[in-house]
Amino acid sequence: MSIPFKVSRRVLLSTIVGLVTIGVYRISRKATNNDKQKILTDYIEKNCNKYNISRLGQEYIRPNKISGARKDQILSKIFSGNYTNVDELESYLIDIYTEDYSHEKYIFLNNWILSETEAVVCILMLAR
Amino acid sequence: MVIDFDKFDSDDDLNCNLCIIGAGAAGITLAREFNNTKINVILVESGGIEYDHQIQMLYDGETYITEGSIRRKAYYNSLMGWRLRFFGGTTNHWSGGCKPFRDIDFEKRSWISNSGWPINAADLEKYYRRAEKVIQLSSSVYSDELWHHLNIAPLEFDKDKIESWFEQRSGFLKEAGNPNSWRDITGKSIGSLKFGKEYRDELFDSKNIKVLLHANAVDLITNNDINHVNLLKISNLSRVRESKIIADTFVLCAGGFENPRILLNSGNRDNGGIANNNGLVGKYYLGHPLAEFGTLVTRDQEQADKLGHDFSMHKALEKNLVDPHLRFSNACLNNNKMLNIGIWLRVKSDKNSGIYSAIEIYKQLILNKTLPNNLTKNMINVLKDIDDVIVQSFRNASDDPSSSYTTSRFVIPTEQSIRIWGIVEQAPISDSKVHLSTNQDELGLNKIIVDWKLNGQEKQTMRRALIILGNEFGRLNIGRVKIDDWLLEDDNLLGPLSDTGIGSHPAGTTRMSTTSVSGVVDVNCRSHFIDNLYISGSSIFPTNSYVSPTHTIVALSIKLADHIKRNLVHKSQT
Numbered sequence: 001m002s003i004p005f006k007v008s009r010r011v012l013l014s015t016i017v018g019l020v021t022i023g024v025y026r027i028s029r030k031a032t033n034n035d036k037q038k039i040l041t042d043y044i045e046k047n048c049n050k051y052n053i054s055r056l057g058q059e060y061i062r063p064n065k066i067s068g069a070r071k072d073q074i075l076s077k078i079f080s081g082n083y084t085n086v087d088e089l090e091s092y093l094i095d096i097y098t099e100d101y102s103h104e105k106y107i108f109l110n111n112w113i114l115s116e117t118e119a120v121v122c123i124l125m126l127a128r
Numbered sequence: 129m130v131i132d133f134d135k136f137d138s139d140d141d142l143n144c145n146l147c148i149i150g151a152g153a154a155g156i157t158l159a160r161e162f163n164n165t166k167i168n169v170i171l172v173e174s175g176g177i178e179y180d181h182q183i184q185m186l187y188d189g190e191t192y193i194t195e196g197s198i199r200r201k202a203y204y205n206s207l208m209g210w211r212l213r214f215f216g217g218t219t220n221h222w223s224g225g226c227k228p229f230r231d232i233d234f235e236k237r238s239w240i241s242n243s244g245w246p247i248n249a250a251d252l253e254k255y256y257r258r259a260e261k262v263i264q265l266s267s268s269v270y271s272d273e274l275w276h277h278l279n280i281a282p283l284e285f286d287k288d289k290i291e292s293w294f295e296q297r298s299g300f301l302k303e304a305g306n307p308n309s310w311r312d313i314t315g316k317s318i319g320s321l322k323f324g325k326e327y328r329d330e331l332f333d334s335k336n337i338k339v340l341l342h343a344n345a346v347d348l349i350t351n352n353d354i355n356h357v358n359l360l361k362i363s364n365l366s367r368v369r370e371s372k373i374i375a376d377t378f379v380l381c382a383g384g385f386e387n388p389r390i391l392l393n394s395g396n397r398d399n400g401g402i403a404n405n406n407g408l409v410g411k412y413y414l415g416h417p418l419a420e421f422g423t424l425v426t427r428d429q430e431q432a433d434k435l436g437h438d439f440s441m442h443k444a445l446e447k448n449l450v451d452p453h454l455r456f457s458n459a460c461l462n463n464n465k466m467l468n469i470g471i472w473l474r475v476k477s478d479k480n481s482g483i484y485s486a487i488e489i490y491k492q493l494i495l496n497k498t499l500p501n502n503l504t505k506n507m508i509n510v511l512k513d514i515d516d517v518i519v520q521s522f523r524n525a526s527d528d529p530s531s532s533y534t535t536s537r538f539v540i541p542t543e544q545s546i547r548i549w550g551i552v553e554q555a556p557i558s559d560s561k562v563h564l565s566t567n568q569d570e571l572g573l574n575k576i577i578v579d580w581k582l583n584g585q586e587k588q589t590m591r592r593a594l595i596i597l598g599n600e601f602g603r604l605n606i607g608r609v610k611i612d613d614w615l616l617e618d619d620n621l622l623g624p625l626s627d628t629g630i631g632s633h634p635a636g637t638t639r640m641s642t643t644s645v646s647g648v649v650d651v652n653c654r655s656h657f658i659d660n661l662y663i664s665g666s667s668i669f670p671t672n673s674y675v676s677p678t679h680t681i682v683a684l685s686i687k688l689a690d691h692i693k694r695n696l697v698h699k700s701q702t
Contacts, residue, residue: 097603102599113595
């Protein structure tokens with residue numbers, strides 16, 4: 001099933017960022033890190049359209065494409081960031097993506113070429 | 129001088145030193161090299177100086193595509209649509225794209241069977257420079273150096289993987305009124321340099337060159353040993369006038385389909401014609417698979433606008449438009465075992481435009497003979513843009529051959545995503561071939577059947593290219609790439625390649641090789657078996673890169689001219 005074009009065009013990238021944010025939000029809740037929770041909440045309000053996330057999430061989420069060990073590895077990398085505000089979080093995530101792409105650590109999600117980290121965050125969304 | 133063979137009133141044979149068959153890019157270039165020399169040349173052209181549909185019909189034939197185990201007729205008769213049979217040949221409607229082949233295009237590559245030329249890029253270098261004058265390019269620069277001329281900051285791709293490169297478009301500014309970019313001339317007549325128009329006066333006024341119009345090559349007559357051509361039989365379309373041309377040297381310059389066709393139709397057709405002792409004439413046919421195969425969604429509007437602008441055509445040099453695109457480094461092609469491939473970035477066509485809808489209806493209703501999907505929606509779109517549809521339809525239905533290229537150019541920059549479009553080299557395989565049909569044309573010559581086959585490496589290359597590109601766009605935080613569904617399907621299923629690859633830039637059908645075991649002509653473009661028969665044009669390419677062939681065709685013709693000059697002078701001295 002393909003994504004309606006208008007939706008993918010308008011929201012794809014912001015939604016990926018949104019997915020990342022919400023995923024990290026959940027992670028940070030588990031980690032009970034209040035500062036990070038606040039940052040992520042702000043980030044969600046700034047960037048996310050929940051309707052679109054839900055809609056695209058259904059299309060993008062493909063569990064089991066990354067091994068559990070690899071997933072844990074990626075999650076610990078996300079947690080290890082030293083971000084103290086929304087901009088730093090965004091910057092930190094972009095750095096991770098850049099590193100992924102530099103080493104061709106990519107995964108196909110519904111024909112999209114996404115970094116492994118982006119994909120892991122999509123998987124987190126499934127459990128939400 | 130020029131002779132219209134339709135009105136030729138003599139029973140005498142025609143004599144010359146050099147007989148060139150075909151007045152397209154190869155033939156005209158070759159003939160011009162002999163202007164004002166002591167060598168008498170006859171340039172034989174089937175058509176006149178204008179398009180004539182009856183003559184064009186001599187190109188008719190059948191085209192088949194094999195997908196997996198299924199062989200089917202091609203939807204589009206590319207034999208009629210891509211080529212032009214009158215003075216100037218297909219340069220009467222080519223897109224003007226010029227760029228030399230690169231080192232790796234000539235090399236034997238272990239992952240591509242039957243690859244490797246018996247010459248290398250350095251052998252052609254000086255001829256490429258001379259060719260630039262013929263095709264009227266104002267510079268020899270094709271590299272990313274041109275971005276600086278354009279005052280554009282180039283994308284910072286990993287140069288071990290991707291590099292941006294440029295095609296120069298021959299003649300556009302001269303023909304199209306000095307436009308600033310491709311978009312300014314979208315939908316208008318293609319403004320590429322037309323060899324027939326450009327060099328007509330020079331050849332028609334020449335003292336040592338006779339241009340013979342409306343004269344068709346019907347049979348190359350050899351000696352009994354079939355190792356020397358004695359004469360060429362020619363005929364006009366009505367077959368009322370027939371004659372013979374006796375020459376020291378004959379050169380076939382009739383194009384990727386007609387060169388093998390003339391050889392297969394000459395001498396004993398049932399025995400494979402002439403110059404075909406090893407049965408290789410017509411085999412290893414190469415087309416240029418081309419298609420849109422992915423989408424880049426940029427991170428924001430600004431990125432889309434920038435890419436749309438940067439990767440459109442620009443006026444960069446004195447006389448030419450330049451067309452930026454992406455290619456892969458030699459190391460990347462090697463490491464990934466890829467064919468050579470070029471990538472163009474284009475703003476997305478508006479699927480709600482009348483033109484797009486009209487083409488969709490045409491493709492499904494006329495070509496596929498099925499009831500179109502979304503017929504109502506498409507009809508509404510057509511009615512909404514009816515003025516534009518009428519203008520474009522008229523242009524394409526008219527006999528103006530220069531307009532027939534424009535249907536693929538309806539690019540309307542409304543959507544802010546970038547379509548990724550590519551041309552890939554075809555892997556040479558002997559099963560992809562041109563052979564004779566039992567059907568005959570007006571001249572009694574057997575028509576051709578083109579059997580086009582790919583071995584799957586083309587799709588694999590496109591897929592790999594898109595993955596590399598997707599990772600680079602991600603790394604640079606420009607956007608994300610989505611691969612079209614068809615590219616992820618079975619490698620035997622051609623998807624949109626089947627509509628476009630056959631017939632485009634036909635090559636390989638009389639390939640160049642060191643020995644007669646693997647090709648038809650030698651390093652000097654001479655038949656391995658016939659001592660005074662040469663071939664020029666894309667039919668001698670053993671592999672075809674992704675690059676438009678004309679620049680290389682012209683360079684090879686100049687190289688051949690130098691060789692023939694030396695040879696004829698040597699003969700006259702001995």
